[in-house]
Amino acid sequence: MSIDYQLVHQQLKQVIGEDAVTDDPVRRFAWSTDGSYFRIVPELVVTANSLEQVKQTLAVARNHQVPITFRAAGTSLSGQAVGEGILLRLGYDGFRNIDISDDHQHVTLGSAVIGADANAKLKPLDKKIGPDPATLASCMVGGIVNNNASGMCCGTTENSYKTIDSAKLLFADGTFLNTGCEESKQAFKQARPELLQTIAELTAKTQANVELSKRIKQKFEIKNTTGYSLNALIDYNDPFDVLNHLVVGSEGTFAFVEEVTYRTVEEARYKASAMAVFYNMVDAANAIPPLKIPAVAAAELLDWASIKAITGKKGMPNWLDQLPEGAAILLIECRANDDDTLAKYTKQASQAIAHIKTERPIEFSTDPSVYGKYWAMRSGLFPIIGGERPAGSSVIIEDVAFRVEDLAAGAADLTELFHKHGYPEGVIYGHAKDGNFHFIITPHFRSQADIDQFERFMADVATLVIDKYDGSMKAEHGTGRAVAPFVEMEWGVQAYELMKELKAAFDPTNLLNPGVVINDDKDIHIKDIKQAAVVDGWVDRCIECGFCEKTCPTSALNMSPRQRITTLREIARLEDSGAAAEAAELRQAAQYDVIDTCVACQLCVISCPVDNNMGMLVRKLRGPQIDSTAQKVLDFQANNFGAVNQVLSTGFDVLHGVHKITGSTVTKKLMDIGRKISSEVPYWDPSFPRGGNLPKPSTPTTGQPTVVYFAACGGRTFGPTPEDPDSTTLPDVMTTLLERAGFNVVIPNKTRQLCCGQMWESKGDYKNADMKRDELIDALAQMTNNGEYPVIIDALSCTKRTLQDSDIDFTMLDAVEFIHDQVMPKLPAKKRKSSVALHIGCTATHMNAGGMMEAIVRAYCDEIVKPEGIICCGFAGEKGLYKPEINESALRHLKTKLPSEIDEGYYANRMCEMGLTRHSGISYRHLAYLVEECTR
Structure with missing residues (x-):
C-alpha cells in the first residue's frame, strides 16, 4: 500500500502543530544521519516536546501504517536512530525533568535529559546514574535506556538493565504504562491483556527450556547488546518486571520511553589512576583476570597500534616513542569514598598484577593533573x-566482547x-576489564568495491567473534542496522525466533523502527551507507557524532553544526557526481538554515572530538556571497566607520525619543517600513538601548600609572536599555573605575573610526576585517608610549x-582580566550585593575567562546564579538586530531559569548583554558596573 505523505503531513500539522512537523527537503536530509555510517532520509520529521505530541503522531502513523523511528540525541553508532517514514526526535524543551528521591536512592529522568546533566544534579549527593557511556555529555536517557548503553566503569552490573526501577512507556497502539504505578499496571492489564499473556507464556517457556536458559545466562556474562534483553525472561517472573527489562536495549522497537526511574549508584569522592605498560598484548591481557576485583573500577587497554597513533601528539607523554614495539598499556583506576580505602584499593590492584613484568613501574597517582594526562x-x-583520517573517508567504531581469557x-x-582487508590504520582499545574491545577503522565508501571490501571484513569479524570465540558482536553500542544481519548467527535459531515473537507481541504491525534488531535482509548493514564528500578542511574531519548539538545556540531553532555539515556534504556529493543543478537548488534552499543562521560562535570546536569549526567555515562561505553592491556598502562602512558609528549611536537616541512619544505600535510600523527599504x-524591540558615547580621558595625575582604554564599538554605540537602573554608559563607568583604582586614562585618537573588524569578519569580508584590525593595532600602539602603557578593551569578543x-x-x-588582576586588589568592596546572575558566554569560554569573571563577582556578591544551559546568547554581534529569532531561541529558557529575587545580571560584551536583557526581563550589564557600584 502506497502512503500519501502529503496527507500524513497535513494531519500531523493539525494535531501536533505546524512547527512540530516538517517535510522540508533540507531539514529532512539534515536529520538523515546519526553517529553511524548510515544515511536514511525520512519523509517527515516530527519534533516532540510532550507525550501528547508523541501520542498524536503514533495515532496518525497507525492510521496510515507509516513506519516511525524514535530518536534521542542521535549519538547512536549502529544506525538505530535513522529511518524511513516518520522520524520522531526529542525536542529541546520537553522530557527534561530530573526528580531525585528524598533518600537519594532513586532518580527519575525524562527521556531527553542528557546523562551528564543528570549526574551533575546527583554529584553533590555523592550519587550518579549507573550507565556511563563515553557519550554521556551528549547522549540522552532515552537513548541510554534503549541501547542499554554502558561504558568504562558500569560493566554488566550497573548498566540500565541492572539499575532500572521503572519506566513510563507508550506503545504503538497508543496504550500507556507506568511500570512503577500500581494503578497504571491495573489499567494496562485491561487494555493489553494479550501482551502480558504472551510475556508470561514466553517467560515460562524460556525458563522451562534448560538449554536456552543456559545459553541466555552465558551470553550475558559478558557485555552484550546484540538482539533483545532475553535475560529478562530468566531473571524475572512477574510480567511487568519482565516487560520493564525487555524495553532496555530494545532500540525503540517495542515502545516510546517517556521517562525512566533509576536506582542511583555511589559516586566515589576519591580516585587514583596508574598506567601499566606491558611488553606485549599477551601480558596485558593476562593482567585482566587478576584485576577483576572490587578494588578496580576500570581497566582500559590500548594496543600497539593505538600507542603508535597517539605518539608525538599534543598532550601525550613524551616517552611513548621509547616503548618497545608491540607494547600494550592498561590504564587502571581505583575509586573510594575515603583516603584509607583508596590506598588499600591501589595496593590490592598493584599486588594483583605484581607477577607480570612491566616496562615501567606501576605507580598510582591521586593528583588529577597527573592522572588526567593518563586518561x-x-x-x-x-x-x-x-582527525587525521584521509578527507572523504568515514570513521567506524565497532565494539565486540570476548571472555577475558580470550x-x-x-x-x-x-x-x-585489519591487514587482510586493507584497514592497516585499525586500532584496538576499550574496556578490557569487561572483555570489551572497541576498534576503529577509517574506510572509504566511494565505490561498490569499497562497500564489498567492508562487507568481507564484517563477515570475517562475525566469524571470528561468534564462531571462534562465542563473543558479542555488539557489547554496548546496540544492535542497529550494523549488526541486525548477525543476530541469528550469534544467538542461534531458538533465541532468534524468541526475539521475533517478542517484537510481534509488542508491535504487531511493525511500525516502530522496523528493520532494527530484527531484519531478514542479510545485506542491511551495507545498504544506505552515507558518503563523506570533501567540503572544506574546517569540517572534513566531522564524524557526524552530534556532540556539538548540546552547545550550539541554533540547535532548537533549526540546525546544529552536524546538520549543517551533513547538508554541505550532500551539496558537495551532488557537485562531484555532475548534478550541478541539483546541487545549486539544494544550496539555495539551505541558505537560511546552513549559512544565515549560524552565529559562528565556534562552541562546536569545544565539544567536537575532532576539532571541527563550523563557525569559521560559515564565515569563509559568506565571503563569495557578497555581491558588488554589498561590497561597496561594506567598504564604505569600513572607510567611514567614524561617521557610521556616530550615526548609529545618534539613531538609537532618536529611536528612543520616537518610541517615548509614539509608543511601541507606531515605532514598530516605522521600523517595518524602514526594513523594506534597507x-x-x-x-x-522595546528593550532597544539609547545611544552610547565616547569615553573621556583623565586629567593626568603625576606619579600614577597610565592605561590606554579602548571603548569597543558595542559599548560606545549602545547605551543603557529601559531595564537598566541608570543612564550611565559603559565608557563612562570604565573611565570612572580606572581612575578610582589610581590609573590615568588615555583614549586612542579617532576612537569612533576604530574597530577590531569583527562585524566584517562575521560577514566573510576578511579584507576589511583585517584592515580595520591593523588600523586599530597601529592606533593603539601609538598611544602606549613605546609599549609602556597597557591597552584595555572592554568587550571580550573584540579583545x-x-x-x-x-x-x-x-x-x-x-577589561575582565585587568579588573581581576589590577583593579580588584586596589578596590575592596564598600558594599555587597546578595545575589546576581552571571553569563559566561561563548567568547568567555574560548578565552578561559569564566574563572576570572566568577572571582570578580564573588568579591562583591554573596551568591552567583549561572543559568543552566545558557552558553551562547545567539545575538552574534549585530545579527541579533536583524535575525532576532536566533537570540530568542537560544535564550528561550533564560527567564524561567532565573530566581525571582534576581534583578540584575552581568557579562562583558555589550551586544550579548542587550540580547540577555531582552529575554531575561532584567538588566544585564558589563562587570565593570558591578565593581564600580560596590566600590563607590
Whole structure:
C-alpha cells in the first residue's frame, strides 16, 4: 500500500502543530544521519516536546501504517536512530525533568535529559546514574535506556538493565504504562491483556527450556547488546518486571520511553589512576583476570597500534616513542569514598598484577593533573584517528566482547583482519576489564568495491567473534542496522525466533523502527551507507557524532553544526557526481538554515572530538556571497566607520525619543517600513538601548600609572536599555573605575573610526576585517608610549578578535582580566550585593575567562546564579538586530531559569548583554558596573 505523505503531513500539522512537523527537503536530509555510517532520509520529521505530541503522531502513523523511528540525541553508532517514514526526535524543551528521591536512592529522568546533566544534579549527593557511556555529555536517557548503553566503569552490573526501577512507556497502539504505578499496571492489564499473556507464556517457556536458559545466562556474562534483553525472561517472573527489562536495549522497537526511574549508584569522592605498560598484548591481557576485583573500577587497554597513533601528539607523554614495539598499556583506576580505602584499593590492584613484568613501574597517582594526562591518552585516541583520517573517508567504531581469557588471542586475530582487508590504520582499545574491545577503522565508501571490501571484513569479524570465540558482536553500542544481519548467527535459531515473537507481541504491525534488531535482509548493514564528500578542511574531519548539538545556540531553532555539515556534504556529493543543478537548488534552499543562521560562535570546536569549526567555515562561505553592491556598502562602512558609528549611536537616541512619544505600535510600523527599504534596519524591540558615547580621558595625575582604554564599538554605540537602573554608559563607568583604582586614562585618537573588524569578519569580508584590525593595532600602539602603557578593551569578543593572528609588541588585555588582576586588589568592596546572575558566554569560554569573571563577582556578591544551559546568547554581534529569532531561541529558557529575587545580571560584551536583557526581563550589564557600584 502506497502512503500519501502529503496527507500524513497535513494531519500531523493539525494535531501536533505546524512547527512540530516538517517535510522540508533540507531539514529532512539534515536529520538523515546519526553517529553511524548510515544515511536514511525520512519523509517527515516530527519534533516532540510532550507525550501528547508523541501520542498524536503514533495515532496518525497507525492510521496510515507509516513506519516511525524514535530518536534521542542521535549519538547512536549502529544506525538505530535513522529511518524511513516518520522520524520522531526529542525536542529541546520537553522530557527534561530530573526528580531525585528524598533518600537519594532513586532518580527519575525524562527521556531527553542528557546523562551528564543528570549526574551533575546527583554529584553533590555523592550519587550518579549507573550507565556511563563515553557519550554521556551528549547522549540522552532515552537513548541510554534503549541501547542499554554502558561504558568504562558500569560493566554488566550497573548498566540500565541492572539499575532500572521503572519506566513510563507508550506503545504503538497508543496504550500507556507506568511500570512503577500500581494503578497504571491495573489499567494496562485491561487494555493489553494479550501482551502480558504472551510475556508470561514466553517467560515460562524460556525458563522451562534448560538449554536456552543456559545459553541466555552465558551470553550475558559478558557485555552484550546484540538482539533483545532475553535475560529478562530468566531473571524475572512477574510480567511487568519482565516487560520493564525487555524495553532496555530494545532500540525503540517495542515502545516510546517517556521517562525512566533509576536506582542511583555511589559516586566515589576519591580516585587514583596508574598506567601499566606491558611488553606485549599477551601480558596485558593476562593482567585482566587478576584485576577483576572490587578494588578496580576500570581497566582500559590500548594496543600497539593505538600507542603508535597517539605518539608525538599534543598532550601525550613524551616517552611513548621509547616503548618497545608491540607494547600494550592498561590504564587502571581505583575509586573510594575515603583516603584509607583508596590506598588499600591501589595496593590490592598493584599486588594483583605484581607477577607480570612491566616496562615501567606501576605507580598510582591521586593528583588529577597527573592522572588526567593518563586518561588524555585514552580519550585522545579517537579524535586523533578521526582527525587525521584521509578527507572523504568515514570513521567506524565497532565494539565486540570476548571472555577475558580470550582477549589476547582475539586482539591478535582482529589485528590480522585489519591487514587482510586493507584497514592497516585499525586500532584496538576499550574496556578490557569487561572483555570489551572497541576498534576503529577509517574506510572509504566511494565505490561498490569499497562497500564489498567492508562487507568481507564484517563477515570475517562475525566469524571470528561468534564462531571462534562465542563473543558479542555488539557489547554496548546496540544492535542497529550494523549488526541486525548477525543476530541469528550469534544467538542461534531458538533465541532468534524468541526475539521475533517478542517484537510481534509488542508491535504487531511493525511500525516502530522496523528493520532494527530484527531484519531478514542479510545485506542491511551495507545498504544506505552515507558518503563523506570533501567540503572544506574546517569540517572534513566531522564524524557526524552530534556532540556539538548540546552547545550550539541554533540547535532548537533549526540546525546544529552536524546538520549543517551533513547538508554541505550532500551539496558537495551532488557537485562531484555532475548534478550541478541539483546541487545549486539544494544550496539555495539551505541558505537560511546552513549559512544565515549560524552565529559562528565556534562552541562546536569545544565539544567536537575532532576539532571541527563550523563557525569559521560559515564565515569563509559568506565571503563569495557578497555581491558588488554589498561590497561597496561594506567598504564604505569600513572607510567611514567614524561617521557610521556616530550615526548609529545618534539613531538609537532618536529611536528612543520616537518610541517615548509614539509608543511601541507606531515605532514598530516605522521600523517595518524602514526594513523594506534597507536590510540594515533592525527589527523593533522595546528593550532597544539609547545611544552610547565616547569615553573621556583623565586629567593626568603625576606619579600614577597610565592605561590606554579602548571603548569597543558595542559599548560606545549602545547605551543603557529601559531595564537598566541608570543612564550611565559603559565608557563612562570604565573611565570612572580606572581612575578610582589610581590609573590615568588615555583614549586612542579617532576612537569612533576604530574597530577590531569583527562585524566584517562575521560577514566573510576578511579584507576589511583585517584592515580595520591593523588600523586599530597601529592606533593603539601609538598611544602606549613605546609599549609602556597597557591597552584595555572592554568587550571580550573584540579583545579576542584583535589578539588572534596578530603580532603585537605591547600589552593588550581585556577589561575582565585587568579588573581581576589590577583593579580588584586596589578596590575592596564598600558594599555587597546578595545575589546576581552571571553569563559566561561563548567568547568567555574560548578565552578561559569564566574563572576570572566568577572571582570578580564573588568579591562583591554573596551568591552567583549561572543559568543552566545558557552558553551562547545567539545575538552574534549585530545579527541579533536583524535575525532576532536566533537570540530568542537560544535564550528561550533564560527567564524561567532565573530566581525571582534576581534583578540584575552581568557579562562583558555589550551586544550579548542587550540580547540577555531582552529575554531575561532584567538588566544585564558589563562587570565593570558591578565593581564600580560596590566600590563607590
